[in-house]
Amino acid sequence: MPADPMPADPQRVVDPGIRDWDFPRGIASVALMTAYAGEHGVPVARMLAGTGLSEPALHDPDAQIDARIELAVIRNLVRELPGVPALGVEVGRRYRITTFGIFGFACVSSPTLGEAIAFALRYLDLSFTFCLPVAEWSDGEFVAWVHDEAVPADVRQFLVERDVTAMNQVMSDLLGAPLPLVRAEFRFPEPAYPDRIQEMTGVAPRFGRPHNLFALDPAVLDQPLPQANEHTWAMCLAQCRELVDRRRARTGIAARVRELLVPGGADGFCAPPGIDTVAGDLNLSTRTLRRHLDAAGTSYRALLDEVRRALAEEMLTATPLSVSDVAIRLGYAESSTFIYAFKRWTGNTPAAYRRDRAALR
Structure with a gap:
């Protein structure tokens, strides 16, 4: 896309x-x-x-x-x-x-x-x-x-x-x-x-x-590029994203944190826990968890973004939830903050992402 x-x-x-x-x-x-x-x-x-x-x-x-x-x-x-x-x-x-x-x-x-x-x-x-x-x-x-x-x-x-x-x-x-x-x-x-x-x-x-x-x-x-092609571009972007996702696969402490950030509410979607909660679940202090994640080349914020992006894409594709509802379930106080974050992750707005995915089905 x-x-x-x-x-x-x-x-x-x-x-x-x-x-x-x-x-x-x-x-x-x-x-x-x-x-x-x-x-x-x-x-x-x-x-x-x-x-x-x-x-x-x-x-x-x-x-x-x-x-x-x-x-x-x-x-x-x-x-x-x-x-x-x-x-x-x-x-x-x-x-x-x-x-x-x-x-x-x-x-x-x-x-x-x-x-x-x-x-x-x-x-x-x-x-x-x-x-x-x-x-x-x-x-x-x-x-x-x-x-x-x-x-x-x-x-x-x-x-x-x-x-x-x-x-x-x-x-x-x-x-x-x-x-x-x-x-x-x-x-x-x-x-x-x-x-x-x-x-x-x-x-x-x-x-x-x-x-x-x-x-x-x-x-x-x-300036328009001489070999611009919207269809080829969209196809290449999708392949690049899949490649990056494979390369960014998490291991060790980062994998454990990521697992804890994936929600398990009654409908499968709820706001991810904060870093203090995650640290407690791992029997670590928040400071120690931050240090371990930094040594692994990542951070709680980066992992939270990964999980939120994956959940956002799933909710926008597979549920009728409004953009505002998706934002709330991901723990954002305002939908505008979620929209800004989603655009930073994907280069597109949640609404445009949902339209593009619907057009592919």
């Missing part, structure tokens, strides 16, 4: 749908970097050293790896090719729409660049990024803030170069023309190859700045 348009409202900020870079990912990025290294004479075995991966795994489109395995490959690449100038930029150029599988096809078939960006942020864990972008519309500018603070320092500059170049390359592919940036800034000091970075950005980059960012005229976001 298509997401709502992303208007260039003043001061609008859109965060990515993930908290950090430590999410499971496909093998395509590792395969791409290994192939690049091979072109420079680095054997596959040296690129995969310390990862537990075998060469046949690079050709398995369904293979899924931990982010830290890709990080090990990145460290191998940087160690093996220290003399390649602008290594991150050169590798980043290799990331094309086709590298991202169904995620890429969803972007290609989006109506506009703004819609593609909205989708990409919501499903960022289908990408290979380590730097997390945050989108902002402000003062007549669209700015992508590219956060690298949590990226390991030994590969931080490489990954900023790689990820920013890959983002630029993919958006240029979507438009069918170079992305028209108006400025580009980086936190790292000016390197020995500023011309390589300027060639990538199309503008004179500034280095040693407080933040990594690139900016463009927000009018570009409304």
Whole structure:
């Protein structure tokens, strides 16, 4: 189901749908970097050293790896090719729409660049990024803030170069023309190859700045994409969501909390319990539960959102409950708060979601 348009409202900020870079990912990025290294004479075995991966795994489109395995490959690449100038930029150029599988096809078939960006942020864990972008519309500018603070320092500059170049390359592919940036800034000091970075950005980059960012005229976001197709887009979105749901399957303490959040009222629907109640059911203090969930890479709020979203979709699809009734049963004091949350989860309003699901039956 298509997401709502992303208007260039003043001061609008859109965060990515993930908290950090430590999410499971496909093998395509590792395969791409290994192939690049091979072109420079680095054997596959040296690129995969310390990862537990075998060469046949690079050709398995369904293979899924931990982010830290890709990080090990990145460290191998940087160690093996220290003399390649602008290594991150050169590798980043290799990331094309086709590298991202169904995620890429969803972007290609989006109506506009703004819609593609909205989708990409919501499903960022289908990408290979380590730097997390945050989108902002402000003062007549669209700015992508590219956060690298949590990226390991030994590969931080490489990954900023790689990820920013890959983002630029993919958006240029979507438009069918170079992305028209108006400025580009980086936190790292000016390197020995500023011309390589300027060639990538199309503008004179500034280095040693407080933040990594690139900016463009927000009018570009409304341009129709040349391969936009509403039917293909809807189909790709559904497949992406199923893939994300599988990858986000919870285990350990998170699974136990999620089970406790799933209600069991007389009609199967009632407001999920609060964190204090959940902690008590697990014989933990609230503070200890928060600490365990943080160590598992999630939070009570994130798990509550997952459960509420699943229940909301089920109630909107399988019951005649009004949107207001659904909101009440999910523990929201006001339906407007529920509508805002549902739109953040799915990119659509509850009413529009119900219509779309009814049309498919």
